[in-house]
Amino acid sequence: METNWNTYNEAQTTEKLIFLDILSELCSYVPDYPKQVGRPRAPLSQMVFSCVSKVYEQLSSRRTILDLEIARKKGYLDHTPHFNTILKYFGEPLLTPILTDLIKLSALPLKDLEEVFAVDASGLSSAFYSRWLDVRLQNKGFNRNWIKVHLICGVKTNIVTHIVVTDGKSQDSPFFSELVRETAKNFRIAEVCADRGYSSRDNLQTVADAGGVAYIPFKCNATDKSRGTLLWKKMYHYFQLHKEEFMQHYHQRSNAESTFSMLKRKFQGKLMMKKEVGQINEALAKVLCHNLCVLVRESIEGNAVLRYEKLAHLFPSLHIKELDVKN
Numbered sequence: 001m002e003t004n005w006n007t008y009n010e011a012q013t014t015e016k017l018i019f020l021d022i023l024s025e026l027c028s029y030v031p032d033y034p035k036q037v038g039r040p041r042a043p044l045s046q047m048v049f050s051c052v053s054k055v056y057e058q059l060s061s062r063r064t065i066l067d068l069e070i071a072r073k074k075g076y077l078d079h080t081p082h083f084n085t086i087l088k089y090f091g092e093p094l095l096t097p098i099l100t101d102l103i104k105l106s107a108l109p110l111k112d113l114e115e116v117f118a119v120d121a122s123g124l125s126s127a128f129y130s131r132w133l134d135v136r137l138q139n140k141g142f143n144r145n146w147i148k149v150h151l152i153c154g155v156k157t158n159i160v161t162h163i164v165v166t167d168g169k170s171q172d173s174p175f176f177s178e179l180v181r182e183t184a185k186n187f188r189i190a191e192v193c194a195d196r197g198y199s200s201r202d203n204l205q206t207v208a209d210a211g212g213v214a215y216i217p218f219k220c221n222a223t224d225k226s227r228g229t230l231l232w233k234k235m236y237h238y239f240q241l242h243k244e245e246f247m248q249h250y251h252q253r254s255n256a257e258s259t260f261s262m263l264k265r266k267f268q269g270k271l272m273m274k275k276e277v278g279q280i281n282e283a284l285a286k287v288l289c290h291n292l293c294v295l296v297r298e299s300i301e302g303n304a305v306l307r308y309e310k311l312a313h314l315f316p317s318l319h320i321k322e323l324d325v326k327n
Contacts, residue, residue: 004301011300018296019289023052024076026102026292046077047089048098054086055267055285056292061086090278099284100163104186106291107154107161110298111187114154117161119179119194120256121150121172122264124283126271147271147279148172151287152179152192155255158262159294160287161187165280173198177206184210191215193253201229215249263290 030045053071054064061083069080089095125146146168153160162182164175176198183189189212194203196217207214208231218239226233239246263269267286271279 007297007300011297014300015293015296018299019056019292020053020071020074020076022106022292022295023049026105027052029102029105030098042081042085042089043078044094044098046079047081047085048095048102049076050081050086051089051095051281052099052285052288055282056289058267087273087278090273090281091275092281093277095281096277096284099281099288103160103163103284103288103291104182106288106295107159108186109295110154110157110159113298114156114159114161115188115190116155116252117152117180117183117187117189117192118155118253118256118259119150119152119176119192119198120253120260121148121175122260123148123168124264124269124271124279124286126274126279147276147283149260149283149287150175150179151256151259152183153256153259154187155193155252157294157298158255158259158290160259160291163284163287165283173200173203176200176203180206180210191249191252193250193256195253201227201232204231204235205229213249215246215253217246217250259290263287266290266293 027045027049030048032044049071050064050068053068054061057064057067059067064086065080065083068077071077072080123146148166148168148170150164150166150170150172151160152162162179164178166175176194180189180192180203189207189210191213192207192210193215196219199216199219199222203216204214214235218236222236224233224236263286267289271282273279273282
């Protein structure tokens with residue numbers, strides 16, 4: 001597809017301002033800590049804003065402070081947090097469900113545009129240990145400290161609709177059902193594409209229950225035995241007798257690889273946090289940043305009405321859970 005350079009130039013030159021507008025609006029949905037005796041804590045919504053901004057800037061916490069000071073002067077923050085406070089909040093377990101919900105929130109403006117989805121997984125490695133490629137190829141000496149991101153994305157815009165972050169040794173297929181079911185809550189699913197590693201009767205049925213068709217190639221040793229799932233037999237014969245047509249649908253799966261490529265090229269494939277919780281939250285923040293950049297591009301191309309407008313009316317059915325704060 002030929003690049004529209006006018007919209008591309010506008011998206012690149014105005015992305016940061018629109019990004020901050022959308023991020024600020026999304027963070028307004030973040031619930032705050034309940035009132036407690038003692039020194040008041042920093043507003044959670046503003047700390048989420050600060051943590052995600054740090055990931056977007058791809059700077060150290062110290063060098064991010066100047067950008068946050070600019071954000072404060074523009075009214076996005078009440079005060080500029082200390083750089084150590086930002087690092088502390090990355091290690092806060094409460095941020096994990098909040099960032100996950102914000103990713104789902106950020107995808108909703110494109111719910112009328114996406115109906116075909118792709119599922120895949122890829123690894124993010126710690127900056128202090130190894131690269132995902134080295135771990136995957138089992139190079140000696142590279143086997144420590146990396147996590148795996150399982151995501152489902154729309155094939156038209158590469159918007160991520162749900163994500164699960166696990167340890168690096170987790171299998172991919174068990175998380176397929178959650179990705180599809182969470183997406184089906186907010187999107188109409190017509191097709192879901194995934195590689196043969198996700199081939200199972202349960203996964204085919206999950207997509208069918210969501211109203212769509214799963215295009216997942218069968219493994220070489222697969223048979224047409226239904227074993228209680230007639231859909232498996234039907235899709236097996238369709239795959240064998242109409243393979244060219246099947247593969248035309250399946251090859252949309254490459255958009256999941258494109259999504260990971262976009263994510264890693266712009267926000268790097270390494271994680272700067274040292275502890276596991278911090279790495280999970282950093283990975284979630286990277287995906288959220290990716291989604292907001294997609295929204296900026298789509299709004300300028302006219303596919304989403306976002307620019308300088310409130311987003312509350314776009315999210316009538318999705319609410320972030322109340323925080324369970326024990327300390």
